[in-house]
Amino acid sequence: MGTAEAKTLPRSRSSDKSLPNGLLGMLIFILTEIMVFAALISAYLVARSSAEEWPPIDQPRLPVVATAFNTIILLSSGVFTYMANRAFFIPKQEAKACQLFLIAILLGSFFVLFQGYEWIGLIHYGLTMTSSPYGSFFYLIIGGHALHAIVAISIMVLAYRKMKQAVLTPSEFWTGQAFWYLVVGVWPILYYFVYLS
Amino acid sequence: MADTATKTEEAHSDHHDDHHHDQSFWSKYVFSTDHKVIGMQYMLTGVAMALIGGFMSYVFRMQLAFPDESVPFFGRVSSLEYNALVTNHGTIMIFWVAMPILIAAFGNFLIPLMCGCDDMVFPRINRLSYQVFLLSAVVLVISFFVPGGGFGGAWTAYPPLSANAEYSLTPMGSTLWILAVALEFVAFLMGGINFITTAMNARAKGMRMFDIPLVVWMIVIASILFMISVGPLIAGAIMLLLDQLVGTAFFNPFRGGDPILWQHLFWFFGHPEVYVVLLPALGIVGEIIPTFARKKFFGYKLALYTVFATGILSFVVWAHHQFIAGVDPRMVHLFTVTTLLISIPIAELCFLYIATLYGGSISFKTPMLWALAFVVEFLIGGVTGIHLGASGADIYMHDTYFVVAHFHYTFFPIAIIGFYAGITFWFPKWTGCMLNEFWGKVHFWLTIIPFNCIFIPLFILGMGGQHRRIYNHQHFSELATPEYQNLRIFATVSLIVMLLAQVIFFVNIILSLRKGKKAGKNPWKANTLEWTTESPPGHGNFKELPEVYRGPYEYSVPGRKEDYWPQDQKE
């Protein structure tokens, strides 16, 4: 089971400029994820365009303003992640990188919890997965995003622990961040289509 | 999930010790991370599934030829069983035979060897990929035996039939079916990430982009196509699963859902998917033809650009499967045009192969026979696709046996001929023994001739108006004529001959392993890197990692003593 790293020859030899393996693999995975969300959104648009009234009259309206606030929280989490990344690559800034990264994680977790809180209200007002296509799509798309957020936050927590012990490699950090940027990056698009338009 | 696995991969690999000297059977063949072993596992699982799928086709073809009579080794076929057999035959052959053999088995075996590295970039993700794949196969097989039987809503799983147990009558079978397909996709996502990353990041020193052998390119491009196209189907599969289990309203018209939506999601994946399996087969043939024609591949770069273009185009043809599903007529015109356009690059590729043959010194070894048969038979499939792509004609031919014959003239060359071409070509490398040529050729002819005898009658039946989802044609007086029934019987008998002929192949393998000639490093005098190492390659593939000086197809170069010029030879 000896992998190349165990031997003297380096595995990646094509070009020094090529992306680290982990990051390249993650980017390919993200490509698939983007297509999943693109499909969900286009399916949603198809369903909406063929519906007589959207949202259906008997279904509750979505909390647009509260979610706008939550959107800002999520976006700022992305910014803090980026700042943590900047600090991580400057020597002697490790402590600062840790702090910034922790803030990013906390903001991300707040986003998920606040979403959950909003859902409780919506379910209470009668918007469920089976109440209408509207409800089905809402929980599918927003819930799918929330699941991604939870996975990404777990990854970030693992990365944070490694960072504190100073064993986090740059390639690992990039790989984990890339997934979080996906979660942060698709959210405004989902918000626009599902809540606003 | 892939992400955390990536991390462990990297974190662990640096304190890895070499303990491959005294490995037990389990760690060597079952839990190995070696790409050759994983490739072999994929291959054997794929072949086992092919036997199951082949048996299914035997049963339902018997029902069509001899309606309502008891089928030997099965018994009487009920209409529900018939549907389940046809559905799972298609599903198995595409997702559990073509994909694992062409992409996963050959990809695993060939990419590290041809790129000149010692293993995949993420060996443990690779192993996990196979394990998930095996699990998916097990789930699928279990789904045949649950109460209600296996899913019978066709491999395309159109709702509302697939979304409601009241219609499909297979409450557990359909759920397990989707679950199995979803697991299979997870496995191939992990595999595809590995293939692309390895080919991009771990090539031998000196191997530039255009020194990569065609088959590696093809598998990489196919993986990229798969990665892009599978997203929508994953989304659709989740929605279908929720419709079945939770009662959501995505596709169910009675709840306000839209069944056509599923067709779009499915075919947005489904059409690129046919190129996902086509490209590796084209790549395999592309390695064999120059080797046995002793000629440089004609238009290597052109072939690559063509395939890129085809890949892009393949995302905008999907609605040709829905011409009569009630889509907007203006859209139908658009998709007719793109469909006819996509036949141009496919034809061009065939011409490139023929041009490679032109003026070569051709030797008709078994792999070469398979490769040539691929071009010939696939051409028939491609040409009939043009008829179907013209919406005016397709209105009459949609969902008839003409379509069935069309896609078998594409899939059979891809999955079966491509597999045999590849396995006869690389068998010496994989095992160290040569296959017997005589029995290889007997097997070839006894496969190719019956294959044509099965499907040419189906073209005729399809033009005669035989719908593809009828389980007993005696119920329809205009289809129950003796002429038509004779054609059905002829096709079924040909199928049985073809299935039996496969025994020759397995016997040939066993005998050749026992007492076949030793292959040596490079029995075909080929150029690519896998032929520069031992047969079979040891752990780590190369004694010393190779360096590359030229492209893969330098055959019969003027002024050289030898008519081949391996990629790793300086002079």
Ligand code: HEM
């Ligand atoms: C790459 C090789 C190809 C493969 C593996 C392939 C496979 C298939 C399959 C599986 C179907 C039937 C789906 C179903 O309804 O169950 C199909 C239908 C069709 N194919 Fe192909 N095909 C290939 C090439 C082509 C080409 C080159 C064209 C056109 C130029 C084409 C045009 C069509 C059309 C229009 C249909 C729809 C027919 C109908 O349902 O009425 N195909 N093909």
Ligand SMILES: [Cu+2]
């Ligand atoms: Cu198609």
